[in-house]
Amino acid sequence: MNQDYIIPNEWSIIEKGFNPDTVKASESLFSIGNGAMGQRANFEESYSGPTFQGSYIAGVYYPDKTRVGWWKNGYPEYFAKVLNAPNWIGINVTINDEKLDLHTCLEVNNFKRELNMKEGWLSRSFDATLQNGIKVNVYTQRFLSLEFDEVGAIKYSVTLVNGDATVEFSPYIDGGITNEDTNWDDQFWDILDVTQKEQQSFLQARTMKTNFCACTYMESLVFLDGKQQEISGVEKKSSNYASCSYKKGIKQGQTFAIHKFGGYVVDRNHDKLELVNVAKNVLKKATDIGFDGLLELQKKSWSRIWETADITIKGDVKAQQGIRFNIFQLNQTYLGTDARLNIGPKGFTGEKYGGSTYWDTEAYCIPFYMATKDQKVARKLLEYRYHHLDKAIENAEKLGFKNGAALYPMVTMNGEECHNEWEITFEEIHRNGAIAFAIYNYCRYTNDYNYIPEKGLEVLIGIAKFWHQRATYSTKKGKYVILGVTGPNEYENNVNNNWYTNYIARWCINYAIENIKRVAQEFNTDYQRISEKTTIDVNELEKWKEVADNMYFPYSEEHNVFLQQDGFLDKDLITVADLPQESRPINQHWSWDRILRSPFIKQADVLQGFYFFEDKFSEEDLERHFNFYEPFTVHESSLSPCVHSVQAAKLGKMDQAYRFYLRTSRLDLDDYNHEVHEGLHITSMAGTWMSIVEGFGGMRIIDGKLSFEPRIPKQWEAYSFKINFRNQILKINVTQNKTNFELINGDKISILVNGASVLVTPNNLVTV
């Protein structure tokens, strides 16, 4: 743990006291989003201290040209960069002509920030003494509307504490922004036009190269002691900036407030030529409803989300805060309403991990969205990859594969690979496995088998072809080997026979064959018709099978475990316990070669395979492998502790499971990996949900039925969660000595509890 300043609270993230050193961390932690846009919790008024400005529009990116020392054939031409979009939240505030700036104020007291997760808003309040001696009390509140996802609203009010003064609000929109990760303050937006009319401002801008057009807009209303004022704002504009100032002399004790409405409308959703008109309509709606009306709608929207998604924990406020923070951020990032979007690892909270979509979605996020939303959302996420199949085939061709073999990109915005480090782009090929696994996982959970003949099978075929071609035969071993890969543990590069990769490769081939046959049989379809994008013939299947049946798996007789890769035991096998605290995280202290030759594991690798394919291994197998690998695991990927938490719970190692749970759920709140200032780890938050539902709750799907083996950490009195399973909603409440099952929505459901069949019907609390 690296920080401990967030006040524990069941429903809110709270910071008290102003500390310039935590500004960047808090900008990440208090981020808000609505699936279509999002922003870091930057101050509205100007702030001259260290800050990381960020406002992002879903699906809007820039292709940064690949720059490497030595070009490698097959590199993508560009690396997608998440773009900081024009600022619409800014409100310059002056009191008697002095700019309000918390970095230069004489004194700041009673500073409080709150991110109210139940209702979906961010607030801030403080008392400040300016250099001119004037004291003010400030309260701000802001949210991005879920109901109207192009609208954001801000209330900003200033109360004079020690005398009269002139207060001026200058709300603005600003296109003169840049990315923090740029080296040379490059501009990525061409500003096309700035217009102002009747107190409304519009800034039209186009991203360079990708040509996304966005209209950033704003309109403001002002109030004195709650009463709307008819002050005509003074408009100002430049080539990339527009402001509109409202000035008023007010008396001690009076409150001058501004309600600012702003946001983006984008040509991804509207005709490019109509953007200003669309923005005007949006503004009309927003100002008609008003700040308070929009806020009420916001509360209702969030209430609907929490209805199914909430997890309660009794007796452990920090744990409760952690899980709600995770669920809240996931819903701020992706709501499943736009099939072109996906779940970026940093959501709308930072610039890192440039691209939008990683294997995180398939490996970690799909279970969360399947169980807490309508199953169409998960289907949409699968379809996202289906739509990218052509590009995945193209990508594989660039690497020398043929005949319709598909390699999905490691990082993508539009289906094209947009990451350019060879050990990742070319070698972290296990991602292909997760995409196939997600199809299996979806069908297992939803029983929507139709997805496979409709769309899934083509993806499975492309992936199976890839694995078949990627394996090579080792005469020495008399087996098929997969050489030169990076496994889920990215602290190993270009290794041979990564067990996880070989295992999922074999599984993919077998699963594709199984489904080709099933679809041919059940849907009376010949092989040619099955696949429009790739062709297969029966002989090919035989060849696939030859590879799958003779795949090599590295194994240690001595330790009786599968080895993460060839040669793992040649390492100097020091454990995490031997690592001095000052060396951690090792990725911030050790050079890459040192990390690579160490035995330290960034994230579950062999154990990730045991997580996906748990039913293929005995509990003894799992325990042996867990005991072998856990001591080497540094969990420096956010995606790691959740898997270990689920497995520790299964093995009855509840203390460990609880520790891992805290680590995953409070990874960002407590900043375990010393990097929260860069943004939040969104995709791994779905892992936190897994830790509770699959770990403590022991939820699995067994033969088409929900199954539970509930456990509870000794630190908790009780916890509860809900599961949307095939359109029935089941609520599970676990206490230290019993578990209640309640069917919220549905007719009846037969489940397994600790292996025994239990029937749950509506209005009938079943206690086990």
Next chain:
Amino acid sequence: MNQDYIIPNEWSIIEKGFNPDTVKASESLFSIGNGAMGQRANFEESYSGPTFQGSYIAGVYYPDKTRVGWWKNGYPEYFAKVLNAPNWIGINVTINDEKLDLHTCLEVNNFKRELNMKEGWLSRSFDATLQNGIKVNVYTQRFLSLEFDEVGAIKYSVTLVNGDATVEFSPYIDGGITNEDTNWDDQFWDILDVTQKEQQSFLQARTMKTNFCACTYMESLVFLDGKQQEISGVEKKSSNYASCSYKKGIKQGQTFAIHKFGGYVVDRNHDKLELVNVAKNVLKKATDIGFDGLLELQKKSWSRIWETADITIKGDVKAQQGIRFNIFQLNQTYLGTDARLNIGPKGFTGEKYGGSTYWDTEAYCIPFYMATKDQKVARKLLEYRYHHLDKAIENAEKLGFKNGAALYPMVTMNGEECHNEWEITFEEIHRNGAIAFAIYNYCRYTNDYNYIPEKGLEVLIGIAKFWHQRATYSTKKGKYVILGVTGPNEYENNVNNNWYTNYIARWCINYAIENIKRVAQEFNTDYQRISEKTTIDVNELEKWKEVADNMYFPYSEEHNVFLQQDGFLDKDLITVADLPQESRPINQHWSWDRILRSPFIKQADVLQGFYFFEDKFSEEDLERHFNFYEPFTVHESSLSPCVHSVQAAKLGKMDQAYRFYLRTSRLDLDDYNHEVHEGLHITSMAGTWMSIVEGFGGMRIIDGKLSFEPRIPKQWEAYSFKINFRNQILKINVTQNKTNFELINGDKISILVNGASVLVTPNNLVTV
């Protein structure tokens, strides 16, 4: 082979006929340099077709900021970039106001380029018909003076063929240049001042970040039919450009000519504030001596170089041209006069391989410079690394090593690492071995053992410490292993136990211990005094020895060969013979992962070890390893064929040896690797010299004596070379049935020929 347009000639590189497609290749091949500056063979007059402009100043570079997807701890902040310097060769030529431009002329005939290697100049002649119908005959000649290394001289003459016309020469200097390898046409020079006075022009510029100041200058004289004209030039300048135009109406058959003198003076050699004055003095000297006088001096300078360095080959013009081209380019690049400089892999012929110094210098270039120049030159090259020892220790510290361990950079300009690909920077650590080996090689050749107590030992100690710390103990193998390296064969990354690396690591440790003991004994020095930059104690030596004595070497019983690295035999062992021609070079056709998992070898790796440590292995060992590895070797590094050539000759495989010789000597002339347009492969040219002297000549140093085992390819009548051995110069002439030895300079020398002792005295041709 990729091209075949260079006319075979013993002393010149000649191109006939104008072909826009070979302009970039010829710009590389006809490059000129004088150790202090160099330039691609760009046309003086303007050319609107595809061209790669380049003029470079020794030691002047720019630190390009490292940009990578995911930052890795220990990366250097920058990547050194060779900078294109202001253009001083430009002469715009207009005939009746039409610009002469070979790309737009109606006709170009009798185009001929010649790089005269014997005398060190470049010429070009052609007949051109302009769009206005005027026909001209043009002759240009240019060189960079060896005598005055800040001066370049150009003669440019235009003869009217079909009528009278006005001819205008506008010689210029231009700071508005950029690098071809830049993405965004970034400028790397700040232009400080442009001044013109009395027909002289000066452009002062400073490199960004590194703040090198250079004054580019010019002055011109004009001639009509050989008679100097008193035409006052019309001066023009802008913020980064200066020209001075000379215009004259001339008659059919008359020749209007300009002699332009220009170049750079740099604050690496002069007071920054005096640069213009220095340039004026240089210009005074140059114009006093005049073009023809400077050319005479140039011929004399080159004649002195060839006196010792020349190699003759009879009966094979292409082979003769090849070796002279190699010797010529090496001398254009590095003359051993400036201890701060080194030998860049592309010399002054292109931008690639950003930095200046690689292990190429120690592994390939030192033997050439030792044998063809005074041995002080080789000592200077060793001292270059000695001066960088502190930086090498710093570099090792960044990677977690301590106690004075030194890791020399992979690429450097000033001792700091300036390459930023982890598999190279952090893992291609064998470079450290070559630096130690060069010290051994130097002492063996020159018998100047004093270098070791004076300077070499500190370097050896730093390197031995590094290897000791870098090896780890494998409990499984019961041996010390070196994990995660890139060997000389860069088509393998992050491999374990690269045989070459492990071997040279052991050798370095043993050699350091041997010399610590010898120096302590012979120079009566205690351990502390030996090393000022690092400290050692006796216990440490024991620990080093423990590692050296128990180093692991991968070995195949089946094939009875050392394996390039762990797991080599798991590959699909297809050979180069199985590779379709259209896949080659594989680095231009295969993605990196495919290259890595293939068995293909970029350059000698195990065989490089056999080359360095030939005396540790039997001829049978060598033959077995050569036969095993050669079939997998694609020789896509310029540094590869020479080693195979030397070894093939030793093994009596003369056909192969000859083929490799042609490949190394004509690598650029015939463009084997499809990349000559980017520049020449300078450092590997020293390998060509090795192929003859060590390969065919069989030269070795055995027990302090020169030893020869001469062989001759059946394609040659005879060949000869000279060797400067400990200040005596021996000439060796080999024909199909005998070898003559002649002592050119020295008292007497006892040598070994095919194992037998032979005494050579002056004026006494010894025939064997």
